[in-house]
Amino acid sequence: MTLKTKRHATALETISIVVPEEHVEIFENALGTICPTVGIFEEDPDQNFWRLEGIKDVGYGEEELKNALTLATNLTGIEPQLDRHATKTEGWLARTYEAFPEQEIGKRFIIRGTHLEDVPSPSHLVLTLDAGVAFGSGEHGSTRGCLIALEKIAHTNPRNILDLGCGSGILAMAAAALLHKKVLAVDIEPWSVRAAKQNVIRNGLRNLIVCEHGNGWLAPSIRKKAPFDLVFANILARPLCKMAKNLAINLAPGGKAILAGLLKTQIPMVLGAHQRQGLKLQEKIIQGSWATLILYKPEKS
Template identity: 55%
Template sequence: MALSHRFARPLETIALEGVPEHAVPAFEAAFQTICATVGYFREEPAETWRIEGVREQGADDTELAGALALAALMTGFETPELLRAETEADGWLARTITAFPEQPVGRRFLIRPTHVPNPVTYGRVVLRLDAGLAFGSGEHASTQGCLLAFERVALRRPRRILDLGSGSGILALAAAKLLHRHVLATDIEPWSVRVCAENARMNGQAQRMRASLADGWRSPRVRGPYDLVFANILARPLCAMAKHLAANLAPGGTAILAGLLGTQARMVLAAHRRCGLRLERRLDVGPWTTLVLRRDSR
């Protein structure tokens, strides 16, 4: 789906200011429920954050209000006044295209948006997708951290793979294309599942990737055991699901966890250590952290 097809209606930018660092992931996720693209910016000298999202004008605010209320409940931060401004679609699209060029990640991957040419590329796995269609277009530090962690984990050649909370499906795509394995990609949002399936077809991986609607580990179709689980979600849901993750990892299996700030890493790690998983590696990309955890082979 081209970016220009996505924005036939006028756009508006919505924003929250003064968001404390620990609340950024939750409010960013709330914006992602209704916004085509979301960004966050550190406010100096207060060391708080501004979160911005672009969406179509006239969209129903009910879903956003519910998502913001949930974020406030999770973080204890009362939602400030929502700021709104009109945004010219053509100008925003041009800026988005400029801001989302072809992007190499690590030694193995190349993220290539659909507005640039797609020549045969040797030495890298090309992941073809657009920014703003669903979370996970490669520009976010948590996605980059997962791909960097996966480069090393891929050397073990895991066979049974799950991308939990897949968003755009970028991590499932990386696994399917690099390892030539079947991958299950699940998300709680129907829109994300549709985008994930579209990206699988666009990348020639429709036979290997299965995009499915599921609420975490609650669906029977998600049950393991898995040799590799990606979970690029948020810190508190990761903690809440630690027991289920450990139960669904095969002996010797690996979990790549992200969507957490560096200040939240200790909390997430402690929850998973209590369930018998051990830390193999930690990667920090800016303020965001990726944890690589393993279950003992015995």
Template identity: 60%
Template sequence: MRTTAPMLFTPPATAGARHATRLETLSVTVPEAAVEPYEQAFLSVCATVGMFEADDEQLFWRIEGVKQAGQGEAELEAGLALAALLSGHEAELSREPTEAEGWLARIYESFPEQRIGRRFAVRGTHLPRTTPRENGRLVLTLDAGIAFGSGEHGSTRGCLRAFEAVAHRRPRRILDLGTGTGVLAMGAAALLRRKVLATDIEPWSVRVTAENANLNGLGNLVRAELGNGWRTRAITRAAPFDLVFANILARPLCAMAGQLAAHLAPGGTAILAGLLDSQANMVLSAHRRAGLVLERRLHEGQWTTLILRRLPER
């Protein structure tokens, strides 16, 4: 079994805190298609969640979460039941006592610098400080304790590579829908020096994005807003957009294809990710029906990123 850099989340209120009660680590091993629902089940009760590649050939992942022992048991049971229903895979839950210091040491060890494409590098705060630009790369710094979307995952890497390919168009109105920790929003803001609207349905994500933007000196360019998809008031007020990042999930992307097309400016670009290779054609078909055209596909491991455009008006 080998581990890769985990995608992690620690709510700011608990990050680095001293725990007066006992901690425990929960873990499940699931196929790649079941990762998202089980990850959400853990996020509902755990202060920290990590995902590690467990089997290269079979594409299985181990999801681990740390929580206070005995707390949130009802929520955990409900979340795991929903995950099993949504994924069709019932995973066996394991538990073991955990020392906070040991978990953080593992996080730091597993979060090396990530070099992405030709222009970007993602680094944790536990690494030696560096300048915003190093060896021709823009350096995006994340707190290693809140590094969900650290750049290790194929969908994040694919989005940044796709952005490199279209950045020469110099889009002015930019949206990062489902921003996570704001890595994509920060990459766009840093490279183009443009303002970026970053939205997410999760309050913790909005807080973390704002903190990361300030950490990288981009607080004046990245605006983090809480909202539910395309119904978010900040989105409707700022539309239409010249560039949209949507690193979400395949089925929500399909369901929102018409709304994406409606909020994209003529000639605008959409970068879609969070898709397994097997899901890409389904997502592409939904957006073609909405009037968008495929410009390019990028692959990172088993993940596909789609670059789509709305044709200019004649």
């Protein structure tokens, strides 16, 4: 295995918190408001605790970080201690690389970091991601569930595909590589869109995927291309519930939606919100504490 290192011209610091697995994504989003890279490391397997580490320029974005962590605390009811220390880029990346081994997901996908040797795998679709952008790289149950769900519905041959809240772009890339169809990938965070574009280019999929910045269903590109045959929404349970009506409106009859970012305990809440909009459950996929739902919109009678 060959490791690659990067250098940075200014002083860097690592900020870190330890949270239970069910709160990882909320606090990852909080750190991600100012940290271009966020790593996720298993802290205590027995208790299901994870350490989130974000690397940033010293002194940058302190007010934004405070506000984001306050919001995360209000959402989760926990207030983890924020630790910080000066760090060398090479040391942090080495730890991130160690936490991001090659992953085989489902029957078709291999997720591989840029730090690993590029070995062809004729029987799998290999997606290569920057290990520094850890969330959305396949190690989390919600991402894995979405990839497994994609395999299950691939035979329906969806043509118009949306990845809503695309993050690293992993789901858009998986759909484009597996189905050989064009995909629209949209995220509200500009740095996520930049990372997704880089990953798309890295994987040779720029002719199939368009990555754009936009505010959810209000994005002009989404409104222009709707309705969709397949929608990925790997977000969080409450935003999924709030957007259920828009999903139902913008999903074509017979279309599928793959929803993730919710805990097993949140299935009734998310499913109920979408069933009230006329969508039906096709299947639940459970990965650890996390759930993925495959929904469909009935054909018009």
